[in-house]
């Protein structure tokens with residue numbers, strides 16, 4: 748399936764902020780209660796991330812049995828969530844919090860339960876508050892592992908926000924976050 752996604756002509760490619768980790772280093776979670784990456788979210792996906800070269804990050808997801816959609820394969824919504832998280836984490840290179848505005852996924856190959864997925868996600872460029880991102884996933888461990896076969900791709904538009912964005916919802920946070928609201932990078 749070909750995508751209608753197009754990058755605008757006035758796209759600029761930023762430099763990563765100074766405090767963005769060096770290639771190969773672990774990225775901090777952006778919010779301990781996050782379903783995608785939080786270590787204070789028992790029901791979550793516990794994704795982990797490392798900085799790549801330039802504006803790229805790599806992420807890892809273990810496809811647990813509870814992520815089943817069709818018989819023996821990952822649920823499409825789980826894969827979409829993982830792409831959302833990976834592309835959001837790539838935006839960390841900007842040093843500004845973001846939320847997802849638009850996300851589109853191509854599901855290229857079935858992904859068996861028990862696989863370990865690697866995501867390669869990046870910022871393609873920015874226009875004002877709009878951050879254009881893309882990503883691919885490959886299976887690096889499991890019955891159909893092949894680091895050269897892309898099993899899914901994604902393109903997403905993120906918008907930079909200020910901390911005021913979450914002011915109206917902070918009272919709904921579940922329990923006490925390990926990093927107090929406002930000190931996390933959300």
Ligand SMILES: CCCCCCCCCCCCCCCC(=O)SCCNC(=O)CCNC(=O)[C@H](O)C(C)(C)COP(=O)(O)OP(=O)(O)OC[C@H]1O[C@@H](n2cnc3c(N)ncnc32)[C@H](O)[C@@H]1OP(=O)(O)O
Pocket residue numbers: 777783831832833835836838839842843844845846847848849874875876877904906908932933
């Ligand atoms: C120390 C610091 C470290 C920081 C380190 C941070 C790391 C950070 C990691 C985060 C990792 C998270 C990973 C999970 C991320 C989620 O899952 S976030 C949750 C899901 N998303 C949401 O809840 C967002 C809900 N939507 C909204 O709140 C609002 O629609 C938005 C997205 C903020 C946009 O509203 P807005 O701010 O009023 O923007 P608006 O002025 O309407 O539009 C601005 C521009 O964007 C365009 N636009 C807006 N929405 C769209 C759209 N859907 N499609 C196309 N264009 C759009 C507009 O056309 C406009 O374009 P221009 O006129 O500039 O050309």
